[in-house]
Amino acid sequence: MGKIRSLTLWHWYVGFAALFVGLFFGLRQSLARAGIWAKYDYYQGLTLHGVLNALVFTTFFIAGFLYLTTETSLKRPLRSYALAWFGFVVLLAGTVLAAVPILTGRASVLYTFYPPLMAHPSFYIGLTLVVIGSWIAALVVLRTYLAWRRENPEARVPLMFIATATTYIVWFIATIGVAAEVLFLLIPWSLGWVKETNPLLARTLFWYFGHPLVYFWLLPAYLAWYTIMPRIAGGKLYSDPMARLAFMLFILFSIPVGTHHQFADPGIGSNWKALHAFFTFLVAFPSLLTAFNLAASLEYAGKSRGGSGLFGWWAKLPYGEPVFAAFISAMILFIFGGISGIVNASYNLNMVVHNTSFIFGHFHLTVGSAVTLTFMGLTYLILPKLSGRELFGRRLALVQSYTWLIGMLIFSFANMAAGRMGVPRRTDLGLSTYSFPPVVEHLEKVSALGGVILYASSLLFFVVFLGTLFVGRSSKEMSFTLPVTEAYQTEAEAPRFLDNWKVWIGIAVVLIIIAYTPVLKQVLEISPFGSPAYSPSLPVPLPR
């Protein structure tokens, strides 16, 4: 199974290179919004930050990681490496095609690319290839599973693979929306084959994809918390069956919720928005199950390590272990991420926060912390195994995790507070011609301080990453499998229906049809294909 080594490593090299570039523009934005070092193309930087961090880094990291979890959990080689490498090439080609127009200033349309702002066609074609590349990765995992199933007709599906497959199932169903948007609307329009497009339809298809996209990022972090973290902490997963249930509920409720990103949109009935809000509250439930299960697992670990009493076990957890430090910091930040997410989901309460800096305050706690910091922790765990070298700078790695925790609390809370006062997101605030109450200026400076701490923290990560690869002491412990947690309540106690993909996917499809048929019908009736293309720099339609 040694072939997995370079496959995963190359996905991670590209993913972390993208993250490295993207984080620099994150720093620039937090400074520019506070009026510091503001002379650059803010919106080009914002597009780079969003596309490189949220789309490119995550997709590459997750594809590489889930190859590893597939081999570890199914105990067999991928089917096949050639196909997996082909997927990598497609991902890479797509990334380059999308990055070139952004870097040359011809695609400053942000990572949501709402028409009728139009990017260079290469941007849309590149993103399409990124999606196709991820489908190839999903196909490799599916083929490996089917081969495993033939070899083990009666075996229970291991929890780690349940999490792996759930990630790709949610991703596949979600990407149908963005594929439809890009292939049928945006590519023909940007190539000039059709002159006018339908902005509301494009937004609706984008958010059909955009919400489950966040579960595509989050579920691999859940995978790590459920199946790796308890062992790192020195304990066991409290309940394997409840973990299975949580993943299956994510299949059900990740997707029929996308309109909660469009609560402020005209053209969609408030009754259908309320239905999506209701489903969004249901998708909070598996996260509540997760909170209980993981807390119980941590308590088990703390007590196994000699802690006692109601809170005594809390002090016994291995906070000095870099992998655990990253995981626990990510989980603490995710508590606030989850709570602020419920604020966003709350229908009319969303009118207070929609499109304000509250929103990115929120999602830096989720994708920017729960996900990114967990992936960094996974790197501290896995990179030494794959490279055959000891982790370089254990202390640096520890400092990295905890400075991320502190920096992100500062950054997110400042921006959530500013958002409550109506400060818009996605705005070059340092150059704005209107002004907010003076307290906002202070909050932006606090946010910039958080941004600087986070950037410094990320540089520590890259020192550890490159140090491990190039100057780490070589170790004898090269290994291509992951440490998998045992469960306290084992899979044997889980009812068989919890592994029945067909049932859960079937119900999910029914829920999507219920939630999206009326929305799409309404959008198609009310919203015309009538928008010509605009460049972000001209207030008149592009001549075509």
Place this chain on the structure above:
Amino acid sequence: MRIDPFEKFAMIVGGILLGAFILAIAYANFVWGVKVPTCEVVTRPFSKGAFIETAPKTYEVQVVARMWYFDMGTGKNEITIPAGSKVTFFVTSGDVVHGIKIPEKNINIMAIPGVVGRVQTTFERPGEYLMVCHEYCGIGHQGMYAKINVIQ
């Protein structure tokens, strides 16, 4: 499947909490009248702004968001109304996607070309209210705003 009594308790409390949030949302919607924009089928998209007093202290403002200003039919980027005015905004876009946020009110709506949105609020307190574009709409986005002057 064995579910620990503690876990059952946590699930029930979590369920009750989510239920309470849903009730709070419903209360704000039906009792306080905090609504989200809905699908307007009667008003068709318009290309010019308008500022109309339909009755004493009752106004209709037709807003066309454009790169990078709000056309409200007053020829400048502000409207002036007496305190206590009830204002209905009809919002559309003349080019790309924009948005309107009035930070001191629960007014938050996207301006999307081809469709019309409607929001309503009452300006009780005199003062100068900021109305800011909150969706990226090109290089001039950070300069796109208007003012609502509420006078005694």
